[in-house]
Amino acid sequence: MLLLLLAIIILHLAALVLLFISTIVSAWTVNGTSSSDLWSNCSTxxxxxxxxxxxxxxxxxxxxxxxxxxIFSFLSLFLFFCQLFTLQKGGRFFLTGIFQILASLFVMSGAIIYTVKSPEWVSGSFGFAYILAWVAFPLALISGLIYVILRKRE
Structure with missing residues (x-):
């Protein structure tokens, strides 16, 4: 059981780290001498x-x-730890799962909007931060589904 909890926490943290990196790093769109992200356009x-x-x-x-x-992914992790110590035996982590699924839907929606609208704005190819956002989506979704299915045992 301890190994399962550790695997779930690692999966959740991996999704959270990918979300942080993809949001902060300036590589959503790259073009030889320039790169663009959600916050700035940089040129060399x-x-x-x-x-x-x-x-x-x-x-x-x-x-x-x-x-x-x-925010929702972080709250989901916080709620998981809270529910881990306060939830009744046999209870499910519904609230944690719902928050994590919402986080995955938010990142998917953001990446879809960027995919559709960015060709009008910048030229070049998609960078690694954009790809990390798409990788974070299924990780967060799988993590959320695991939380919904997971029951608390002693």
Whole structure:
């Protein structure tokens, strides 16, 4: 049982770390000498210069969804530890699972909006932070589903 709890916590932390990295790192879109993320556009043409990201509604929606996914994933981890010590024997971790599934849906929605709208804004290919966001989506979803199925034992 202890090994199962450790595996679930590691899966959850992996999803949370991927969400943090994908939200913070400046590599959602890369193009030879420049890179773009949710917050800024950076260029290395004549030194390393960054300017604020495009202020359109869609990028603000992606920013908000990625931040919400981090918040809900963190709250889900906190709720898991709270429920681990207070939940009745045989109880399920529904609230924890719902928060984690919501986090996965938020990151999926943000990545979909970025996928659809970014070709209008920037040229280049998608960077590793964008890919990490898509990897975090199934990890968070699987983690949330495990929480919903999981029962507390002694």
């Amino acid at each position: 043409v004549s030194g390393y210069h960054c300017i604020s990201a495009y202020a359109g509604e869609w990028i603000q929606a992606v920013q908000a969804l990625m931040i919400l996914s981090i």
